Amino acid sequence: MALNGMEIYKILPKKNCKECGFPTCLAFAMKLAQGGTQAEKCPYMSDEAKDKLAEATAPPMRTVTFGAGEKTYSLGGETVLFRHEKTFVNKPRFAVIFDDTESTDNVEKKINHINTVNYTRISEEMYVEIAAFRCSSQDKQKFISLIKKVTSECKKIVPMIITENPDIASAAAEEFAALGPIIYGANEQNYEAMVGIAKKHNLLLGVKAENQAKLYDLVQKIQNTDYKELLLDAGGRSLKTAFDNAVNIRRTALLSKDRTFGYPTAAFVCDMTQDKMMEIAMATLFIEKYASVIVLSDMDYSMALPLFAIRQNIYTDPQRPMRIEQGIYRIGQADEQSPLLVTVDFALTYFIVSGEVERSKVPSWILIPDAGGYSVLTAWASGKLNAKSIAKAIKDFEAESKLKTRELIIPGKVAVLKSDIEDELPGWKVIVGPREASSLTAFLKEYRQE
Ligand code: SF4
Structure with a gap:
């Protein structure tokens, strides 16, 4: 306390x-x-x-880590219950569950999905960070073979070793210690042995009990062994119970400043439903409140796009706009005759505009000046987006060496800048584009034909 x-x-x-x-x-x-x-x-x-x-x-909630080298991840360390109070600091990590009794086809399918889902959104690379291995067979060799296969084929994942058998946990920890796995399965009966394994390799230890009260007692016993690299699970496998657990554990840590519950938690969404859409919906709930490891049945693109997007949106600092780096971006096979558009460095605006340009299939350039990270009208109203900042970007990013045309398409909402920009950029013609990005496709197709 x-x-x-x-x-x-x-x-x-x-x-x-x-x-x-x-x-x-x-x-x-x-x-x-x-x-x-x-x-x-x-x-x-x-x-x-x-x-x-x-x-x-020390902060009321401990920051713990798992993984190794470049694949080292932090969990916990949160100081507020709501993002708008300050910011959340360590985003939850997604895990895909593998059971050592499931079919080879299923395993292959999940490996393929993990390796396929990999894209960059607003400068952040999105991929599955954890493969969670559940030992249902109680066959040590079979379990270790499965982990070996997946970790050798999915280079970016860190294993989470799920077993309540200390003998199997010890063998797997020994085998994969260099990857910094999470050892998951300390309970009332085995915690001394499991703590010993985690201590030996300095690993994050998953602690599980039937309910919050039993988890609280168990964590106190583990803390008395002087080991505090913990990930908590109060056993809920229905949405209601698991959500109640996640919220109560976080509130106990942050509001009551009780460090017995001052650790990150895991949510096994894969065990809560068989329905894929429901699984996505439940996972979004635990991104917001308050799981740090979210275990899913799979992660294909249809799951990844909403889940990574909402995670990124929640785990950014609300006091800092999401900005894209200034520069001149090439869309498609744009060349020296392609149209040049200008928009702002507010990430969402850029992604909407670039998405519409891609949809038009008209290869183009997009110029991003320093606009303070605001949307078009806000940047213009605050003086961040003006003729000088656009002219400076044209020069800084050497647009004149990339393009033979001297035409610049500006957002329709700032049509008022047209003559000022032409004054700043002698020889350039400014064309007023549409007010809404949704009209860009038709606009660019027409522009290309002229
Ligand atoms: Fe001196 Fe400050 Fe220490 Fe008190 S707390 S003994 S004033 S240094």
Whole structure:
């Protein structure tokens, strides 16, 4: 539990020497409780007091990691219940479940889907991060063979080893330790052995109980072994129970500042429904509230597009607009005779415009000036999108060396900029495009014929 100012004051040296930059030890304690200073600023604190304070002033929800090298991922570390309060920091990761008793065809199909789903949206590469392996056969060799096959064919995934058998968990952890797997399956009966395995390889440990109360007791026992790299599962396998678990665990950690539940959680959506559309709907719920690992039955493009998009939308800082890098973008086989359009660096606007240009099948260039990350009208109204910024982008990104034409298509909503741009860019003709991106396809086809 976090300490308040008076509790911190009790363990301070009480010299009132001011060396920490505060007039009294009490003032220092109050500031420390608010997170406004660091314990190290007091040079007279004992090591024991420092440890106590480090624990007490740590964030209410622990940040844990799994994976290895470039494929190292963080989970948890959240400080707010709602994105608009500040921001969420560590996005949930998607896992595809593999059961060691399922058919080879199914395994191949999932491997193919994992390897196919890989695309970039707003500068973020989208792909499946985890393959979750469930050992239903209790056959160690069969289980390890399955993990070997999938991890060798899906290079980007990190394995999540699901078994409550410490012997199998130990063998699999030993075999795949270099990949930084999640070991999942610590329970009331086996937790000492499972903690030993996780400790030995420094792995994230999945802890499962039948309900929240039993999970709470189990986590306390595991914390007493001094292992805190945990992923929690309160056992819910219906939407109602699993959602209730996720929300209560997060609220207990952040509102009650109770670190027993200050860990990320997993949601096994794959066990909650057989219906694909329902699975997508449920997964979106757990992206928002509050699973950190979301285990799915599969991940083909029809699942990936909505799930990755909503994850990206939720796990961006609401105080910072989603921006695309400024530059000149080539759509299709655009050449020196292709049309040049200008739009803003607000990512959603860019993707709508570029999508419509692609749909038109008219190879084109899109110029992105510095527009503050705003939409067209907002950027214009705030003075970020103007004749000077567009002319600067034409020069900075060397449009004149890429194109022989000297025509620039501007959004219809900022038609008012036409003459100013022509003044800034002698020799250029500005053409006013449509007001809405949805009209771009017809506009470009007509433009090409002229
Ligand atoms: Fe108190 Fe330590 Fe600050 Fe001195 S440096 S006033 S002992 S808290």
